[in-house]
Amino acid sequence: MRRVSRIALAGTATVALAASLSACGGTSSDAASKSSGGKDKGLAISFDVGGRGDQSFNDAAYEGLVKAQKTFGYKTTSQEPTDGETDADKTARLVALAKQGYNPVIGIGYSYAPAISAAAKKFPKTTFGIVDDSQDQAKNIADLVFSEQESSYLAGVAAAEATKTKTVGFVGGVDVPLIHKFQAGFLQGVHDTDPKVKVLSQYLTQTAQEGGFASPDKGKTAAEAQIEKGADVVYHAAGLSGQGVIQAAAAKKVWAIGVDSDQYKQKALAKYKDYILTSATKNVSQAVFNLAKSVHDGKPESGIIRGDLKSGGVGLADSNPKFSGNDAIQKAVKAAEADIISGKIQVNSK
Structure with a gap:
């Protein structure tokens, strides 16, 4: 960025x-x-x-x-x-x-x-x-x-339900505490849903000055490597670099999960939207x-x-009909959301 x-x-x-x-x-x-x-x-x-x-x-x-x-x-x-x-x-x-x-x-x-x-x-x-x-x-x-970890947990649930290879990926822009929250919630959501699903994780840079949030090419390379290792769903928390993640997913015809905005609706990403399963949004x-x-x-x-989820400050987008119309994913995500809001599920932030 x-x-x-x-x-x-x-x-x-x-x-x-x-x-x-x-x-x-x-x-x-x-x-x-x-x-x-x-x-x-x-x-x-x-x-x-x-x-x-x-x-x-x-x-x-x-x-x-x-x-x-x-x-x-x-x-x-x-x-x-x-x-x-x-x-x-x-x-x-x-x-x-x-x-x-x-x-x-x-x-x-x-x-x-x-x-x-x-x-x-x-x-x-x-x-x-x-x-x-x-x-x-x-x-x-x-x-x-x-509470980014809460929406990321839901993204993890969706990823675990959507994967066919039992391997999913996480690409973080910069290795900092804020992005650790995204990773922690995603990992927990995946493993709570299906402990057998493997999560591949990579941070693009150690500092923002190195371009971790502003380099689509870095995001694309990282996603391609995870896809090569079997990931068929890749979640990014990488800002502008995430566009490269989405491009890589679309090229290989696997799922990408966006972040912050509903990336399925973004005009600049329109040609990739069929491969954007959902996005972990924050308002x-x-x-x-x-x-x-x-x-x-x-x-x-x-x-x-x-x-947070309770206030509507974070959430999971449902613009893609392949997401909103998938009964198994919807059931799992809605159950997890209710449990987080009630306090039954405590989501890790680290």
Whole structure:
């Protein structure tokens, strides 16, 4: 999930951002003037690695921004990440957005944690949000987190029911605790459903800077290797790299399981959709919109705000008729979902 040009200094980033910020339907100065009136407060989001077009995590956040723009009739803006950027670069971008009057300002992804913390201290009257991190409990920060292990468990159930080779795969973008949650839930869901099913697992990189979330070629290579070893269902938690996983699955006519957004519905993946069994979704769109609404209503959210199966914050997509129409899979998935919500099943997060 990362692209565009490199930035050497935070100061340079700030100058470049001030010159280039644009809003959906208006300029950032328009938004600043509206914000000064205390009524229309524009939402700004700063994308994670890969940026818009990942058909997954970032695009889901953008949907929330578009919904806020349409609902509240104000100016919004979204900013792309840059290659090799530092925490100082991220902080400069967030500070520039807050200085221009955007509120709330949301960093999409755990990598924004230091930048959000620093920017929030500089602008205590601005609400900041961060998706997928819950370390900073400052009063003007909302931590938008999810129980990804729960939807991943359901993906594991579906994979165990769908496999004919008794071998499935998991491809993680980066070897970090957040992605471990996806893997842990998937493994548990598979083995609780059928202990005889083998799970092949691979992480693409150790750090995001190495391209684990932004390299479809790496995802494709990893999936091809798992398919060669017999996997006929491959689940990815790899952002933009996951497109390569889906491409590999479609080429070999096996199942892929998407992540974050309902990837069966993504236009850029339309030619592969017949091989996207389902997707383990998390409602980043609604979380982003809800934070914007809370600020618009004068009651800004703060602290940890968690989305899980019970709240509808995570789930399993059923857009593919071959998934929704499969009685065995549906029965197993619905039973597992009920047991997770009731507490009968405790899903591992590590």
